[in-house]
Amino acid sequence: MQFKRTRQGYADALIELARANPRILVLDSDVAKATKTCDFAEVLPDRFFNCGVQEGNMMSVAAGLAIEGFIPFATTFAMFASTRAADQVRNSIAYPKVNVKIGATHGGISTGGDGASHQCNEDIAIMRSFPNMTVLVPGDYEEARLATCAAAAWKGPVYLRFGRGQYPVMEEIHGGFEIGKAKLLRPGNDLAIVSTGIMVSEALAAATELEKQGVAARVIHMPTVKPLDGDVLLAAARETRGIVTAEEHSIIGGLGEAVAAFVAQTHPAFVRRVGVHDVFGESGRADELLTLYGLRAANIVEQALQILDTAVAV
């Protein structure tokens, strides 16, 4: 299996986009080496603005650039974009619906050694609660690249979430990206696994494991957390015995809650959530933490089997 960085997909796409469109600008907040926008700064220095350690100011400045017709990509860590600069993102960007793209790297527990202060497991919840905000969580390098291009073409605010680590390259999710559209990766009518971001590889591994146990799991990759792909979810709720969601994020407010709320109102179905269970993380290697905090295929399998047990009992 090949591994690549999702944040590199973002940075590579920015160069590509900016060469074709003079309105594209990149802002960073003194983390360009980590977000990889340093590559952009090297190639297109006049279109790159390092705002220093000023995430709040950066977001409002980006809003001003967008008001005057530019398409700024304001870049920082997920923690700073969503919690430190929540006010600016809400009031300068989301409320007036200005055309700012927020590139947030180091999302989720796989941020690793920096510990809980830098492992943002709340950003999807915060961002999807803002009206006018579109939330994209691509699953690998190539999808990160495609999502960044799609965000540039989208009119209005977009929050793009990437990880820090090297994540499996998943051929299954390549070939296109449409905001608001899920990708059906594997058919199956016993239950559905709906994943976002890097959890796609665990979701597919879980489906393989379930198959060995005679369970046909449908795998749906949902790189757009907002707006949700309702058609795909409704079909999953109707045609299977329940849904397991998987996200590298708190089970509060993220994909799992979005899916649960959607099916509760359209076609009630069992939903079980794999994610970080309302705790802060700690320092460790990404692979250790993903296991320690229950974000593995085995955790998805466990929840899937519980759904099947419950569904039978009912």
Place this chain on the structure above:
Amino acid sequence: MVDDKTVRALEAKAVEIRRSILNMVYRANSGHVGGSLGATDLVVALYYHLLRHDPRNPKWPDRDRFILSKGHCSPVIYAVLADCGYFPVTDLETFRRPGSHLQGHPFAPKTPGIEASTGTLGLGISTGLGMALAAKLRGEPQRYYILCGDGEIQEGQAWEAAMFASKYRLDKVIAFVDRNYLQTDGNTEDIMPLEPLAAKWEAFGWRTFEIDGHDFRQIIAAVECARALQGKPTMIVARTVKGRGVSFMENEVAWHGTPPSPEQYERAIEELSRAI
């Protein structure tokens, strides 16, 4: 330089705008009357003398931009924009009402002439700088006038913005601090001291002027001087009186966000009528 006749016309216009502010806040029974009255002369000087703008063409690309970073003083900008013809004066009757384009704090997508949405303090300064940076990248001629509150300057973001404007040499930015020494809970120097305010902006790389924010000659002279200089953003610290023009509201912190009673409203309008 500005002649006596121009100054008298601006003074008369300011009285009209103050009446309009009082009417708006009284009718809505809600809104920030004290700061709006205090900032009136600055906004009047800009819209009726200093700004290049065309109410018939609110999106004219070369227009100067005005950003009310102290967004709670929306009544003053709404009164001025309506009077200039950006939207019907009767719209002012809908201020803070459901369905109105005149939100409690300025919302650019809805209101013609409003350049940036503001409200939570500190954000409008940065947004104005982003707009000015855009113009600089394109080599456009327009200027960016930003009005901040003095309480607002306590926000850390104001100083982030101060560094940013200086770094990018945004010399088309001419900002004002509406220095009335009052904020919601009391005197700024008791709540969180700002002085020496001009020296702080100087230290952050801005050119500063300190003026009487009710003296049209001083306002105009400072802006004209700022326009002539290059290489740095400008901050004009304009000393003002919160509640200016209505005797019982002047320098009274209680009039930050309280609408007048019917009796107070009558008295205020009467005082302003005498001023004309």
